[in-house]
Amino acid sequence: DSGVTQTPKHLITATGQRVTLRCSPRSGDLSVYWYQQSLDQGLQFLIQYYNGEERAKGNILERFSAQQFPDLHSELNLSSLELGDSALYFCASSVGGTGLTEAFFGQGTRLTVV
Amino acid sequence: AQTVTQSQPEMSVQEAETVTLSCTYDTSESDYYLFWYKQPPSRQMILVIRQEAYKQQNATENRFSVNFQKAAKSFSLKISDSQLGDAAMYFCAYRSLSGTYKYIFGTGTRLKVLA
Numbered sequence: 001d002s003g004v005t006q007t008p009k010h011l012i013t014a015t016g017q018r019v020t021l022r023c024s025p026r027s028g029d030l031s032v033y034w035y036q037q038s039l040d041q042g043l044q045f046l047i048q049y050y051n052g053e054e055r056a057k058g059n060i061l062e063r064f065s066a067q068q069f070p071d072l073h074s075e076l077n078l079s080s081l082e083l084g085d086s087a088l089y090f091c092a093s094s095v096g097g098t099g100l101t102e103a104f105f106g107q108g109t110r111l112t113v114v
Numbered sequence: 115a116q117t118v119t120q121s122q123p124e125m126s127v128q129e130a131e132t133v134t135l136s137c138t139y140d141t142s143e144s145d146y147y148l149f150w151y152k153q154p155p156s157r158q159m160i161l162v163i164r165q166e167a168y169k170q171q172n173a174t175e176n177r178f179s180v181n182f183q184k185a186a187k188s189f190s191l192k193i194s195d196s197q198l199g200d201a202a203m204y205f206c207a208y209r210s211l212s213g214t215y216k217y218i219f220g221t222g223t224r225l226k227v228l229a
Contacts, residue, residue, distance in 0.1 A: 002158075031215065033216065033217065035219075037157075041221070041222075042205065042219055042220060042221035042222050043205065043219040045216060045217075045218065045219075048216050050215075055215075055216070056216045058216075088157060090159065092159070092217070094215075094217075096215060102149055102151075102161045102164055103207075103209075103217050105158065105159035107157070107158055108157055108158075
């Protein structure tokens with residue numbers, strides 16, 4: 001158990017809909033990262049938050065948005081969903097800063113758009 | 115911008131044999147961290163090993179070791195005495211120590227272990 005909790009584990013929704021993915025980081029971790037992994041592909045970095053503020057943006061579509069709340073949990077909002085958005089969405093957390101620390105990953109949310 | 119390249123989409127190894135997975139990266143930074151993650155069929159991302167760029171000594175964790183060549187920007191993973199449970203996708207990752215501190219992943223290498 002990595003200590004990172006993602007909900008829900010599975011999500012099936014229709015095209016055009018909007019969904020929210022939730023992530024609770026490990027206790028004490030200030031950084032949260034979101035990644036998208038399509039079938040048998042690598043991890044595409046979407047966005048990073050550090051202590052409530054956006055720190056870095058990757059290849060995140062305009063239809064996607066995220067935020068980190070004062071209690072450090074984070075939500076990834078996906079709207080106007082398309083079939084191509086079907087993927088495994090990972091949240092990871094780390095202490096942040098310059099320490100040698102790996103990113104701890106949640107088990108992912110598998111999103112299927114039908 | 116930093117990039118991570120894994121040029122071997124798939125590798126196979128016989129059980130009990132040794133295999134080396136390649137990773138190269140591009141950066142202008144002098145200090146950074148490197149990681150290897152394993153993703154088994156369960157899709158959980160599991161840390162295998164990590165390396166600090168300022169350390170010349172190669173990291174080792176049981177049957178897993180790295181060959182870190184800083185000048186060549188190469189960070190390969192050696193798995194000794196391969197086991198069936200080693201079959202997975204392996205991702206190399208780079209972590210910047212300036213700016214955003216984000217983790218950048220390679221495209222992965224699928225390792226098959228043959229009985």
